[in-house]
Amino acid sequence: MELITPEREQTERQELTKVFEKKGLGQINSLTRLTNGEYDRVYRIDRENDLPLILKIFRNKDEPIREGFEIINTRLIEKGIPTADVLLVEPSSEVFPTGFMVTSFIEGIDVQDAIKKGEKEGGIEYPEYYKKLGGLMKQVHSITFPMFGFVGGTEYPTYVEYMKERLAISFGWARPLNIFTAEDERIITNHVLSELENWSRLPGVLTHGDVSPNNCRLNSQSEPVLIDWGDGLSSQIWLYDFSIMTYWMHWIHESESGDAEKYREIFLKAYGKEDMKDSIRSVENAIHIYNAIGLFPYYKDDIDHPKKYDNTVTRFKELIANAKLELPAYFK
Numbered sequence: 001m002e003l004i005t006p007e008r009e010q011t012e013r014q015e016l017t018k019v020f021e022k023k024g025l026g027q028i029n030s031l032t033r034l035t036n037g038e039y040d041r042v043y044r045i046d047r048e049n050d051l052p053l054i055l056k057i058f059r060n061k062d063e064p065i066r067e068g069f070e071i072i073n074t075r076l077i078e079k080g081i082p083t084a085d086v087l088l089v090e091p092s093s094e095v096f097p098t099g100f101m102v103t104s105f106i107e108g109i110d111v112q113d114a115i116k117k118g119e120k121e122g123g124i125e126y127p128e129y130y131k132k133l134g135g136l137m138k139q140v141h142s143i144t145f146p147m148f149g150f151v152g153g154t155e156y157p158t159y160v161e162y163m164k165e166r167l168a169i170s171f172g173w174a175r176p177l178n179i180f181t182a183e184d185e186r187i188i189t190n191h192v193l194s195e196l197e198n199w200s201r202l203p204g205v206l207t208h209g210d211v212s213p214n215n216c217r218l219n220s221q222s223e224p225v226l227i228d229w230g231d232g233l234s235s236q237i238w239l240y241d242f243s244i245m246t247y248w249m250h251w252i253h254e255s256e257s258g259d260a261e262k263y264r265e266i267f268l269k270a271y272g273k274e275d276m277k278d279s280i281r282s283v284e285n286a287i288h289i290y291n292a293i294g295l296f297p298y299y300k301d302d303i304d305h306p307k308k309y310d311n312t313v314t315r316f317k318e319l320i321a322n323a324k325l326e327l328p329a330y331f332k
Contacts, residue, residue: 004041015095016055023088025102026050042228044105052105054084056228058098068152068233069101072206075143081136082106082225106225111213124218126253130263132224133216134270137241140226143206145235151206159237160193160200163290167192170294177300180293184328188289191323195286196237204235211245213252239280242267243287250315285322292316 009031017028027048034042043055069086076083084103091099109123117123124132147155148162156162171185180188208215208226215228246264253260268274292312299309313331320327 012057012095015093016100019088019090025053025087031055040228045102053087054103054105054227055100056103057096057100068150069229071151072229072233075206076140079139079143081139082219082223083229084225084227103227106217106219106227108217108219108225111216111218111224114218115213124222126259126263127266129213129224130266131270133211133245134267136224136226137208137211137238137267138271140208141205141238141241145204145206148204148235150234158200159202159204160196162236163196164189164193167290167293170290173297174293177297179296179330180328187325188293191325192286192290195283199237199239199283202237202239205238207234207236207238207241209234209241209244211241212248239283240287242271242280243284244291246284247288247291251311282323285319289316289319289323292319 013028013031016031020026020028025047028045029048030046032044032046034044040059041057043057045053045055047053069089073083073086084106086101086103088102089099090096090101093099109117111124111129114123115126115129119125119128145151147157148159149156156165167189171180171189174180208229210228211226216224216226219225245267246260249260249263253263265274265277268277273280292315295312296309296316299312302308317327317331320331
């Protein structure tokens with residue numbers, strides 16, 4: 001986990017103030033860091049006599065590029081899907097080496113806060129949330145692309161080729177931890193790609209990349225609106241978004257209520273794929289393995305949440321067992 005000092009945040013604010021003046025985005029009154037978000041730093045920007053905005057500082061240099069945000073924003077608006085307007089995407093600079101983006105602020109309430117309030121107090125219950133989310137994601141996934149990969153970036157003719165590259169990147173991030181041997185990487189990669197190959201005829205659709213209550217707000221009509229598109233912004237198969245969602249479902253609901261399976265089925269019914277609830281389990285598990293690999297290096301140095309790494313190790317063992325693979329020696 002990268003250490004962010006108050007001095008660094010002050011330097012970033014000074015640079016951001018200059019950028020806002022240059023771009024005509026108004027005067028910054030305050031920056032408030034938001035708690036949601038596993039990877040990137042996200043802040044609320046309050047401005048003088050104007051509506052608030054959202055600032056997202058990318059964690060990695062390979063985040064989606066400016067053209068991708070513009071394309072996605074246009075496609076979502078064309079479909080009538082509520083979304084935050086992308087106002088600014090800035091590339092790497094001395095102060096912001098990984099770049100940042102600024103979007104409009106979605107008025108409403110965070111889904112997590114809405115669930116805590118409950119329906120009687122103007123919030124929402126989990127069953128209704130997943131029902132509405134299923135309908136929303138069906139709309140989002142109606143946006144298709146002829147190729148796979150980050151929108152506006154490198155294009156891949158098949159989904160397997162794209163995911164082979166993403167797996168290699170994830171293993172590269174994890175390599176300093178010395179938890180996988182070259183043979184482990186080969187076996188796991190072959191397994192994940194083999195599972196994905198079974199679904200290779202599915203079209204490339206717009207994927208969010210991190211569908212969870214952390215990245216969703218309820219607007220004034222109590223309808224869910226996806227935020228923080230920077231984690232995905234890619235053309236993948238619909239099963240990717242679904243599987244990342246159910247990965248986080250496991251943490252949220254198995255620990256709280258054990259209702260992950262019930263909510264999974266509610267989502268699939270609203271999405272129109274209820275008949276596939278069993279046939280997609282093996283590829284869902286494979287994508288969970290891929291997601292866990294990417295989380296290891298992030299959680300290893302997360303001094304604020306030390307248990308997250310251990311929890312990911314436990315979950316990874318379960319996923320490898322589900323896939324009937326040999327457990328890497330590090331985890332034995």
